[in-house]
Amino acid sequence: MIPRYARPEMTAIWEPESRYGVWLEIETLAMEAMAELGTIPKSAAAEYRAKGKFDVARIDEIEREVKHDVIAFLTSVAEHVGPESRFAHQGMTSSDVLDTCLAVQLARASDLLITGCERVMAALKKRAVEFKMTPTIGRSHGIHAEPTTFGLKLAGHYAEFARNLARLKAARAEIATCAISGAVGTFAQIDPRVEAYVAAKLGLTVEPVSTQVIPRDRHAAFFAALGVVAAGVERLATEIRHLQRTEVLEAEEYFEPGQKGSSAMPHKRNPVLTENLCGLARLVRSAVIPAMENVALWHERDISHSSVERGIGPDATIHLDFALHRLAGVIEKLVVYPENMARNLALLGGLHNSQRVMLALTQAGVTREDAYRLVQRNAMAVWQSPPPRADTALIDKLRADKDITAKLDAKTLEACFDDAHHFARVDEIFARVFN
Known part of the structure; x- marks a missing residue:
């Protein structure tokens, strides 16, 4: 750290x-x-x-x-x-103190991580509602697919962080465990009621069967949960980095007055915060494998886990805590460009409605294979045409294709290019996400 x-x-x-x-x-x-x-x-x-x-x-x-x-x-x-x-x-052994203390520390750390996760969720919800019906192009494999809304993008990340919140709460419950059971966990020299008393006072549960230590599967599950949360941080940070690319520029990190992006190039506005978040996520995830390897201790205990936990305990929790609050700040101040989203949505001349046309053809009696072939040959002609392409590039091609017009009348074909169709279920999805 x-x-x-x-x-x-x-x-x-x-x-x-x-x-x-x-x-x-x-x-x-x-x-x-x-x-x-x-x-x-x-x-x-x-x-x-x-x-x-x-x-x-x-x-x-x-x-x-x-x-x-x-x-x-x-x-x-x-x-x-x-x-x-x-x-x-x-009647106590050192691990009675060390393990119980670590449980207290990780539980307290969990409380802060939960607060950070809740802040991210609040920011995502607010911005998702703000851009609920803002059209943008959805991408698969990095390539234009079909329209979505920017609000739906953020709602998806909100749903992921809601799952992450549940994971953090479950991880806290599993790790908040006390063991004061003596040298090999038999309570030979100490009354189990001592353990129960200490656990209650510290807000912990008692470990049902300890050896000299609390079993490390609990710790493995804890750090695995942190790794999953970190992956969620990186997924959202990566999305923002892609959206800030010059050729896309649908959203970007807030650029502070007086901020500088490059020592060499005065024009630069780099996504440094989200790049930093991707790096921090890697550090958090680096704790997962060592935590897993700590599970298989010798007999009732060896000390091989100790040096690992002295490092990953502070490092993983501190880095994830910082990352969550940095991410929340990025979302709260994120600069969004709906006009650029509209520009990019129109970039390929209506190709994003190719599936609508194919389905209309199947409804008109054309086999799926033939419908795919008919639409694709027109779509590829538009794809390979030099930009700028007219907003109506695909429908113009289709109108000139007798195989298409033999099956679809003008009204049906035009209906395939009504983008409002893509957003008809947005309210329904939002209701599922935000109850």
């Missing part, structure tokens, strides 16, 4: 002060639960709550000697608490 692609709200979750603060709360809650159960003195738990504090620099100093972060942390806290600290960490 670098500050350039980080928001302070998300970064704060991963700062050492925050992490050690969660560790301290876990240890304190565990002591309070043990005190209620009568396994340690209540005065010890109260003392730990009152005096428990830590010093990050001191923890680092101790860790350089003992080579163990949790021991270094407990030693630092003990220096503040005094003799009663001997009752801390009773």
Whole structure:
């Protein structure tokens, strides 16, 4: 993670002060639960709550000697608490603290990601409604296909982010899991009620069967969900980049006053924000495979997952959080050019209505194969004619084709070129997307 692609709200979750603060709360809650159960003195738990504090620099100093972060942390806290600290960490193992803390951090990160996703959805909905009936050409394989509306394009991305929102909520629920079960998960030295107490206080559920750790399939599912969300970010960013190409220019990122696009070319207005989003999406997705590979730990636990999670936990959540808010800002300020959409829609002289003509021929009794052939030979003649093409290029060709006019009268043929037909179901689709 670098500050350039980080928001302070998300970064704060991963700062050492925050992490050690969660560790301290876990240890304190565990002591309070043990005190209620009568396994340690209540005065010890109260003392730990009152005096428990830590010093990050001191923890680092101790860790350089003992080579163990949790021991270094407990030693630092003990220096503040005094003799009663001997009752801390009773029957617990380091992973009880580490895994439960990671669950808290990922749950908190999820809350911010959910907020970011909701902001993207709000921006998409507003702009989709704004351009609900704005005609534009739909493209398949990058080539003109049939008309759609710009609002429908955005509505499709809204629907995808609604699914992404559900994925983030499900991922949060799966990862928000507590394990305080001892060295190999048997509760041999600690009462399961301690785990239940800590989980409830931290807003977590208990892991049904832990080993020394929470099973990593949960983490794999979490990071996989982040990867899917990142893919959605990139899909929308890529669409905007294509629409901003000079030859297309149907939409573009807002260009700030005083902004410069190139050190060499003063005229440049580049889609730098959406290009950046595509790069950030790749970084987020890079966490998915390592998270999957963390699932197969040795026996009750090995430490091979630890170095991976120390990296991908902060990096993936910080980058995705930043990306979601950057994407929302792009959509909120997106500059849209309906006049260029109309220009591009007319570029091929009505070829986008070729299917309408073919279907009309089949309704008139022509086989589909013959109808396709008849329309295609005229469409290819228009396609290969040099631009600029008249808006009526295809229908003019068809009117001159006796095989066509033998089957379709003038009124039927003209009806095939009424673009309003393509937008007849827009209201219905919007109702499905936005309820």
